Amino acid sequence: MFVIPPHLLPRLALCAALLGAGCGAGAACSRPIVVPVSSIGVVMVVDGERVSGVYPEVLRDLSEKSGCVFQFQVYPRARSDQMFFDAGTMDVTLPASFVAERAQIATFVPLVKILPTLVSLKPLAADVVSVKQLLENKALRGAVVRGFTFGKEYQALVDTLDKEGRLDMANDISTVARMLVAARVDFTVVPPHLLRAALANDAKGAVWLGQVKSQPLEGLPRIDSGVYISRRSLSEADQEALRVLFTAAARDELFVKGHLKYYPAEAIRGIVTRP
Missing domain, CATH: 3.40.190.10 (Periplasmic binding protein-like II)
Known part of the structure; x- marks a missing residue:
């Protein structure tokens, strides 16, 4: 046979x-x-x-x-x-x-399945390990890419931050990387390898690669992409x-x-x- x-x-x-x-x-x-x-x-x-x-x-x-x-x-x-x-x-x-x-x-x-995380280049003022804590830390400002979606929990987080005036929308991940380097924002929420690649492709951003901090957030699950x-x-x-x-x-x-x-x-x- x-x-x-x-x-x-x-x-x-x-x-x-x-x-x-x-x-x-x-x-x-x-x-x-x-x-x-x-x-x-x-x-x-x-x-x-x-x-x-x-x-x-x-x-x-x-x-x-x-x-x-x-x-x-x-x-x-x-x-x-x-x-x-x-x-x-x-x-x-x-x-x-x-x-x-x-x-x-x-x-x-x-x-594939991907995991969006809280990503920053500098230590945040307080430890943030959950979506709840991120929303409670009102002094933190973020940036995300317009059009990116990472599930309903991510979208609910983005909508809340935007409503509170704590979020900037960018056209691409390279712009988000430059905003983090310039300290215009404190964090982004994205699979961390995307931000690392954007930094690596930027002359000023490459020196920050060793400073990338990635923290999975309770309340933000792995999703299908x-x-x-x-x-x-x-x-x-x-x-x-x-x-x-x-x-x-x-x-x-x-x-x-x-x-x-x-x-x-x-x-x-x-x-x-x-x-």
């Missing part, structure tokens, strides 16, 4: 989902898949027209194996979210956390092909392994894990 090797199962599943179209180049998707991108540390790197980083490189690898061609278009993060979720003019968006309301209009596939697949811009066949492709990639931990090409294992241990 012939037994299919386990490492071939994801590949065969994708072929089956494509209804016999084949697994060669150009076979998986009926057209190029449009992906909005914006700078997020080394997770997404935008340098003029050149796009690189963890997620673009994994997508290019997937493209070679599946035939689904991914076409990157550069936009600020908040703008790309608006074009995907509101206008419906983009095909997939990633990385993004699961939000129940968004899952009503697009299919979510978890790729993944990809949304549009139900409006894509055919049902393309939606299914992408769903199977990303599900197999997550099962094979391709996005976790992709992080390890850019970060030392200790930098993401406990922060980026399998879904």
Whole structure:
């Protein structure tokens, strides 16, 4: 009896989902898949027209194996979210956390689990180990990236800080890093490896890398981070092909392994894990 090797199962599943179209180049998707991108540390790197980083490189690898061609278009993060979720003019968006309301209009596939933490460059006036303590320390001011979402608990925290006038919104993580270096704000809430990468890519920020302090907060759990697949811009066949492709990639931990090409294992241990 012939037994299919386990490492071939994801590949065969994708072929089956494509209804016999084949697994060669150009076979998986009926057209190029449009992906909005914006700078997020080394997770997404935008340098003029050149796009690189963890997620673009994994997508290019997937493209070679599946035939689904991914076409990157550069936009600020908040703008790309608006074009995907509101206008419906983009095909997939990633990385993004699961939000129940968004899952009503697009299919979510978890790729990794991530842990947002309280991150600062200087010791805070008081020990803060919970969301409750952070809210109680009224003297502390923070900054976050507009359009970033890390679950409902994170959003509730951001909404409260914003309502109290204790929060600045930035267009990208590099701006948040510069605000911390300039002591304009005391903290941010983000997976710490994103801020470390932003500091490392900035001439003035790099000297602060040794000062990064990361504290998990009670009340802020680990969340699913993944990809949304549009139900409006894509055919049902393309939606299914992408769903199977990303599900197999997550099962094979391709996005976790992709992080390890850019970060030392200790930098993401406990922060980026399998879904």
